[in-house]
Amino acid sequence: GAGVSQSPRxxxxxxxxxxxxxxxxxxxxxxxxxxxxxxxxxxxxxxxxQNEAQLDKSGLPSDRFFAERPEGSxxxxxxxxxxxxxxxxxxxASSPGLAGGLHPEHYTGELFFGEGSRLTVL
Amino acid sequence: GESVGLHLPTLSVQEGDNSIIxxxxxxxxxxxxxxxxxxxxxxxxxxxxxxxxxxxxQGQRVTVLLNKTVKHLSLQIAATxxxxxxxxxxxxxxxxxxxxxxxAGTRLAVHP
Numbered sequence: 001g002a003g004v005s006q007s008p009r010x011x012x013x014x015x016x017x018x019x020x021x022x023x024x025x026x027x028x029x030x031x032x033x034x035x036x037x038x039x040x041x042x043x044x045x046x047x048x049x050q051n052e053a054q055l056d057k058s059g060l061p062s063d064r065f066f067a068e069r070p071e072g073s074x075x076x077x078x079x080x081x082x083x084x085x086x087x088x089x090x091x092x093a094s095s096p097g098l099a100g101g102l103h104p105e106h107y108t109g110e111l112f113f114g115e116g117s118r119l120t121v122l
Numbered sequence: 123g124e125s126v127g128l129h130l131p132t133l134s135v136q137e138g139d140n141s142i143i144x145x146x147x148x149x150x151x152x153x154x155x156x157x158x159x160x161x162x163x164x165x166x167x168x169x170x171x172x173x174x175x176x177x178x179x180q181g182q183r184v185t186v187l188l189n190k191t192v193k194h195l196s197l198q199i200a201a202t203x204x205x206x207x208x209x210x211x212x213x214x215x216x217x218x219x220x221x222x223x224x225x226a227g228t229r230l231a232v233h234p
Contacts, residue, residue: 042224109156113165
């Protein structure tokens with residue numbers, strides 16, 4: 001398809017298990033983002049990639065969270081030793097240009113989001 | 123820290139009426155704002171954006187108004203339809219251009 005694809009759509013994990021969430025961005029999109037959305041809340045930024053480079057990981061809540069995009073396309077978000085507070089929808093988004101562009105006037109906040117991966121930790 | 127927030131968590135309207143969703147922001151240096159729509163079980167979808175050098179911007183059935191004096195923006199939806207039922211988020215890149223800060227959202231329920 002032409003959109004951002006995420007898998008699995010639903011994941012149930014026992015506390016302490018490791019999980020891996022995959023994101024296939026729109027082909028050719030340079031920027032890739034991960035957001036976490038708790039129930040009834042707005043999405044919260046986790047991390048940003050420009051091609052294969054992870055330029056911002058300031059939103060990752062702990063060192064149990066790790067993201068990669070080794071070839072500048074598909075990205076994986078890994079959560080080690082999951083805890084109940086990790087239960088949320090994890091959203092991946094991509095955009096064609098650089099975040100910020102060449103000039104602030106050219107900036108666009110239009111991100112293309114996937115449908116998310118809903119993680120439930122028991 | 124600086125944040126974008128919303129006045130009302132839920133808005134109920136009759137089909138065909140106009141809807142107004144409000145958003146307040148706290149960072150007076152914010153120069154760009156964006157509205158997203160999120161339907162149940164889906165990811166957010168871009169609706170419209172506005173830069174701080176504008177007071178108003180119109181799209182198809184939607185208008186965004188920006189009042190920098192009181193740090194308030196609103197999304198107006200004309201002739202609301204059942205398909206408009208969703209959660210609406212305002213957001214801005216006050217955390218940096220690679221990092222949108224989203225408000226908590228307003229749920230719009232459209233009744234026949």
